[in-house]
Amino acid sequence: xxxxxxxxxxxxxxxxxxxxxxxxxxxxxxxxxxxxxxxxxxxxxxxxxxxxxxxxxxxxxxxxxxxxxxxxxxxxxxxxxxxxx
Amino acid sequence: xxxxxxxxxxxxxxxxxxxxxxxxxxxxxxxxxxxxxxxxxxxxxxxxxxxxxxxxxxxxxxxxxxxxxxxxxxxxxxxxxxxxxxxxxxxxxxxxxxxxxxxxxxxxxxxxxxxxxxxxxxxxxxxxxxxxxxxxxxxxxxxxxxxxxx
Numbered sequence: 001x002x003x004x005x006x007x008x009x010x011x012x013x014x015x016x017x018x019x020x021x022x023x024x025x026x027x028x029x030x031x032x033x034x035x036x037x038x039x040x041x042x043x044x045x046x047x048x049x050x051x052x053x054x055x056x057x058x059x060x061x062x063x064x065x066x067x068x069x070x071x072x073x074x075x076x077x078x079x080x081x082x083x084x085x
Numbered sequence: 086x087x088x089x090x091x092x093x094x095x096x097x098x099x100x101x102x103x104x105x106x107x108x109x110x111x112x113x114x115x116x117x118x119x120x121x122x123x124x125x126x127x128x129x130x131x132x133x134x135x136x137x138x139x140x141x142x143x144x145x146x147x148x149x150x151x152x153x154x155x156x157x158x159x160x161x162x163x164x165x166x167x168x169x170x171x172x173x174x175x176x177x178x179x180x181x182x183x184x185x186x187x188x189x190x191x192x193x194x195x196x197x198x199x200x201x202x203x204x205x206x207x208x209x210x211x212x213x214x215x216x217x218x219x220x221x222x223x224x225x226x227x228x229x230x231x232x233x234x235x
Contacts, residue, residue: 006137078209082138084203
């Protein structure tokens with residue numbers, strides 16, 4: 001599974017992307033988030049306040065209950081801030 | 086049509102090109118929105134900003150937003166152009182163009198497109214002030230503007 005991080009999520013975890021084997025017992029985004037917190041350091045910090053973290057699976061916005069499979073592309077990022085004034 | 090680029094754009098040339106593409110569509114209304122980088126005021130004043138995005142998803146999400154607008158209004162043509170990289174106050178950042186037979190569809194669709202673009206397309210602004218860089222936080226008012234189209 002490819003995991004991508006953007007904006008301050010990238011800065012907090014310290015990497016832009018990584019390959020992760022879907023951890024045993026993890027079936028959805030919420031489960032992956034809980035597993036991320038157990039990695040400690042920047043990961044624990046990045047995934048603590050999930051109200052300001054958004055998720056995409058295979059480049060589509062999803063919520064925490066979205067199911068995951070090995071081979072998915074998962075991205076974590078802050079709420080988006082593009083566009084004009 | 087969607088485009089993501091670091092280079093600046095020529096809004097006049099883009100409008101002319103759209104008018105030509107619409108030559109046989111009987112489009113009587115062409116609406117444009119240009120977003121410009123603001124300097125801000127006082128302690129919030131910025132010297133520059135850098136736009137990061139999610140290559141791949143950005144294009145998919147912009148195409149989905151265009152498709153949604155085309156489903157809601159009878160549009161002859163759509164252009165959503167968003168810049169990335171480093172920009173300074175006064176720079177153009179985004180261009181939305183819509184064309185339709187009558188004005189109402191093009192005006193409403195342009196507002197819809199920019200509202201949805203701001204809350205759904207994966208772009209993130211980092212603002213640089215005199216001494217530091219900070220990530221721009223999403224605004225509740227932008228969410229409210231997008232939600233009115235739900």
